[in-house]
Amino acid sequence: xxxxxxxxxxxxxxxxWTGLFLYLLRLGKSLRDLERKS
Amino acid sequence: MKTLLAxxxxxxxxxxxxxxxxxxxxxxxxIGQSSRILFFHVPLSWTAFVAFIGAxxxxxxxxxxxxxxxxxxxAVAVELGFVxxxxxxxxxxxxxxxxxxxxxxxxxxxxxxxxxxxxxxxxLALRGAIEDDEKRARLAAAYALIGIVVTPFFFFIVPRITFxxxxxxxxxxxxxxxxxxxxxxxxxxxxxxxxxxxxxMHNLRRRILALRDRRAExxxxxxxxxxx
Numbered sequence: 001x002x003x004x005x006x007x008x009x010x011x012x013x014x015x016x017w018t019g020l021f022l023y024l025l026r027l028g029k030s031l032r033d034l035e036r037k038s
Numbered sequence: 039m040k041t042l043l044a045x046x047x048x049x050x051x052x053x054x055x056x057x058x059x060x061x062x063x064x065x066x067x068x069i070g071q072s073s074r075i076l077f078f079h080v081p082l083s084w085t086a087f088v089a090f091i092g093a094x095x096x097x098x099x100x101x102x103x104x105x106x107x108x109x110x111x112x113a114v115a116v117e118l119g120f121v122x123x124x125x126x127x128x129x130x131x132x133x134x135x136x137x138x139x140x141x142x143x144x145x146x147x148x149x150x151x152x153x154x155x156x157x158x159x160x161x162l163a164l165r166g167a168i169e170d171d172e173k174r175a176r177l178a179a180a181y182a183l184i185g186i187v188v189t190p191f192f193f194f195i196v197p198r199i200t201f202x203x204x205x206x207x208x209x210x211x212x213x214x215x216x217x218x219x220x221x222x223x224x225x226x227x228x229x230x231x232x233x234x235x236x237x238x239m240h241n242l243r244r245r246i247l248a249l250r251d252r253r254a255e256x257x258x259x260x261x262x263x264x265x266x
Contacts, residue, residue, distance in 0.1 A: 006059045006060065006071065007059075009059065010055055010056060010059045010060075013055045014052060014055060017048070017051055017052065017055065018048070021044070021047075021048045021051075024044075024238060024239065024242065025041070025044055027242055028040070028044075028242055031242060031245050031246065031249070034249055035245065035249065038249060038252060038253070
């Protein structure tokens, strides 16, 4: 795969998206715990 | 169930990303692969529009019902709309660098998006400047309600009444979508993904603010008890 080609750009985008997604998923879980406690 | 929906969103956006690079064809008249920015730039801009109109609607509801949750929803919609709008500006500037040779050209489209950012930046400054909760919510709601006129004017009317180097809107001045069908599919799918992401983040941020307010109320109640 050519460095800097479309495939690489797609991989970088997928990594950023997955990172944001997992962060939001974890945030949702922490929030649910806090709401249950309060 | 909610987790399953979230994973479906992950899959949806992942497929959209793949489709933007490997399924949609290149548009004619664009340098290199630059037309692919369309699949990110336009949905970001549309989502910002939805967020700002949502903020105006929640603000109107706050003025009618005086529910703190409507105020929180409006504030969060503006915060997120601002982020989406900045991302739309940045992606647009990257495209302008390739097509027009400079990131910033004072094109009417660029000016109108900057004016939208200034308008909503002022909203955030207004919220930050008032300490009293009720007064802040009331003034911010009145201000954001004006957005129901300002936002469509800058997003949809200015581009149609001024001469711009910017490519035609998706629905062009003849009221038609003149775009290859696969491009339309990816564009709409990308918008659905962005809008879903917006509503997810909106829900999370709104709940964080609600928890913070509840905690602050609890602390002030304890404080007033210890004083009496």
